[in-house]
Amino acid sequence: DIQMTxxxxxxxxxxxxRVTITCRASQTIATYLNWYQHRPGIAPKLLIYAASTLQxxxxxxxxxxxxxxxxxxxxxRLQPEDFASYYCQQTYSTPWTFGRGTKVEV
Amino acid sequence: xxxxxxxGGGLVQTGGSLRLSCTVSGFTFSSHWMHWVRQAPGKGxxxxxxxxxxxxxxxxxxSVKGRFxxxxxxxxxTLFLEMNSLRAEDTAVYYCARDGLNFRAFDMWGQGTxxxxxx
Numbered sequence: 241d242i243q244m245t246x247x248x249x250x251x252x253x254x255x256x257x258r259v260t261i262t263c264r265a266s267q268t269i270a271t272y273l274n275w276y277q278h279r280p281g282i283a284p285k286l287l288i289y290a291a292s293t294l295q296x297x298x299x300x301x302x303x304x305x306x307x308x309x310x311x312x313x314x315x316x317r318l319q320p321e322d323f324a325s326y327y328c329q330q331t332y333s334t335p336w337t338f339g340r341g342t343k344v345e346v
Numbered sequence: 347x348x349x350x351x352x353x354g355g356g357l358v359q360t361g362g363s364l365r366l367s368c369t370v371s372g373f374t375f376s377s378h379w380m381h382w383v384r385q386a387p388g389k390g391x392x393x394x395x396x397x398x399x400x401x402x403x404x405x406x407x408x409s410v411k412g413r414f415x416x417x418x419x420x421x422x423x424t425l426f427l428e429m430n431s432l433r434a435e436d437t438a439v440y441y442c443a444r445d446g447l448n449f450r451a452f453d454m455w456g457q458g459t460x461x462x463x464x465x
Binding site: 272274276278281282283284285286289290293295325327329331334335336337338339340341 | 381383390391392393396405407408441443446449450451452453454455456457458
């Protein structure tokens with residue numbers, strides 16, 4: 241199975257901050273990398289797919305980059321509704337695997 | 347508006363069985379691969395299983411292989427997860443998720459249903 245190592249596991253930030261989360265795959269996954277946001281009690285939400293493509297309706301302050309094994313999710317200016325957990329996921333080969341998540345908190 | 351609604355969760359004893367359902371609306375269910383994903387209390391998301399749009403192919407995580415069965419009824423717009431021989435470590439919120447048509451990502455999720463396995 242492909243292991244996804246996400247860092248940091250948590251971070252403290254303030255509204256307006258620039259936030260960067262990284263994800264590393266245990267083997268190359270080309271650009272089969274997705275990012276999700278998950279807030280408690282709310283269905284997870286797709287933010288970025290194929291490493292850098294913004295899902296329809298997602299604010300442009302979210303961006304993704306990377307290919308191969310190293311990937312990054314960036315939130316350019318953190319908003320109050322962005323305090324949540326973020327997960328990377330590889331869909332290069334089954335089983336699709338997620339990173340352990342990054343909790344963005346105040 | 348497109349949506350996915352899970353049901354069927356609850357409290358079950360170790361070794362017991364449960365059948366989850368995911369009823370969808372607002373999109374052509376029969377065009378999409380569908381998945382189940384779970385989240386144990388305080389833990390992250392874990393992919394469980396997937397099924398082809400016509401039900402012909404299925405894949406499972408090793409942790410549930412041989413115990414869980416994914417299926418679908420395209421006429422009733424419903425996805426299922428039959429769970430047998432349940433263990434304490436199966437305790438989680440179970441989400442159904444839709445696979446995007448043109449890319450490998452879960453572009454729509456349900457709100458989840460809680461499964462608690464206790465002795």
